[in-house]
Amino acid sequence: MTGLVLSGCATAVSSAGLLRMEGVDAKGEGGDGVVLSGGAFELKDVDLSGWARGVSVTGGEGVVAESALTGNGTGVAYSGGELVLDHNNIHQNERNINASRQLAVRANFLGATTTDKAGVSEQVILKSVLDAPWPDGRVIALMEDEDLSAEQITKRFEEHKACGIELFNQRKYGDALVELAKAGRYGADRDASLYTAYALMELGENERAGKTLESAIKSFPYDFRLRQVYVRYLLGSGNDAKALAVVDEAVRMDPGNENLTFLREYVVEEARRMRTEASGRSR
Numbered sequence: 001m002t003g004l005v006l007s008g009c010a011t012a013v014s015s016a017g018l019l020r021m022e023g024v025d026a027k028g029e030g031g032d033g034v035v036l037s038g039g040a041f042e043l044k045d046v047d048l049s050g051w052a053r054g055v056s057v058t059g060g061e062g063v064v065a066e067s068a069l070t071g072n073g074t075g076v077a078y079s080g081g082e083l084v085l086d087h088n089n090i091h092q093n094e095r096n097i098n099a100s101r102q103l104a105v106r107a108n109f110l111g112a113t114t115t116d117k118a119g120v121s122e123q124v125i126l127k128s129v130l131d132a133p134w135p136d137g138r139v140i141a142l143m144e145d146e147d148l149s150a151e152q153i154t155k156r157f158e159e160h161k162a163c164g165i166e167l168f169n170q171r172k173y174g175d176a177l178v179e180l181a182k183a184g185r186y187g188a189d190r191d192a193s194l195y196t197a198y199a200l201m202e203l204g205e206n207e208r209a210g211k212t213l214e215s216a217i218k219s220f221p222y223d224f225r226l227r228q229v230y231v232r233y234l235l236g237s238g239n240d241a242k243a244l245a246v247v248d249e250a251v252r253m254d255p256g257n258e259n260l261t262f263l264r265e266y267v268v269e270e271a272r273r274m275r276t277e278a279s280g281r282s283r
Contacts, residue, residue: 011035012048016060021046028052033072036060036081043067053077054093064088066134074098087134091119099123102153109133113140115184116215122188125153157183161192173199190220197229209233217246224250224259231267240271 001021006012012026013019016038024043026033028051034043036055041062048054054069056077065086069075075093076085079100090096091111096119097103103123109130110118118126130137164179180196183189193216200209213230220226227250234243247264254260 012051015039015041019043019062026051028072030073032056033069036062038081048072048075057081057083069093069096078103087130089133091133093119095119095121097121097124104153107139109137113142115142115188116193116212120188122219124188157189161189164192165195168195168199171202173202177203188216188219190216190223190226193219194225194229197233201233206233206237210237222250222253224257224263227260228263231263235267235270235274238274240267240274243267244271 001013001019001024003023004025006024006026007028009026009028010031012028012033013021014032014035014037018039019036019041021034021042022044024045025047027049030050030052033048033051033054034046034056036057036059038059041060043055043062043064044066046064046067048067048069049071052073054072054075055064058079059081061082063084063086064076066088068089070089070092072093073095075090075096077098083103085097085105085108087107089109091109096110097105098121100121101123102125104125104127105120106127107130109132110120110126112118113129113131115126118129120126126142128139128141131140132138160179160183164176164183167176167179176199177196180192180199183192184196193212197209197212197216200206200212210230210233213226213233216226217223217230227246231243231246234240234246244264244267247260247267251257251260251264
């Protein structure tokens, strides 16, 4: 498929065999752009926008290169097969890359040069990124360019995370941040994010702590601990309205969670107390 413009499709292209696309522009209003479930595939200079999932790979083997996946719900969804992403611009999606199994990614522009802000799920291992959209971006290495197995990557991640938590417990907050940042190079993790926020707050870097928690909640929206700490951070910053909004969002996702019910009651009571104190000071 070459030199095509596709629009008005529920799914633009679905392939379980041999597929080659070049110079294709597919605009959607939800649904899937390109679904790859088997065979061999090569996508080059493909522009996908407006889809719930720009590219969905559930099987097969191939490469997506020099393409633009922007303005989608998820830029790339990966759950099976073998996938290589090479010099693509994957950014301004609600989630840039969502993988349910480990996926090593090199030299793509994701709108950020750090793992925690790149909009990727915890199974995505960012070995390098581009610091600007392709073809102008330079490659920024995020970890050693070694051919590590999934087991080796997991082992290194666990070592750095465990070391970071132990250093935090020893009140060595700066050293803890270094180790937790190293763990973050190998993927997103709720415990690493939580302890990173704790360490930042101990060092008085509350704004960075808030951004860390906000980013972690996007990756792990159902994690009660992250929301609990973030809510306490927001209350401490005097932002009771946003704290209540964060809790209400969690309640909508998990209405039967009693912990969330108690947390909401706590936020409402704290907000009432803060308003009372503010009113007293104004008089």
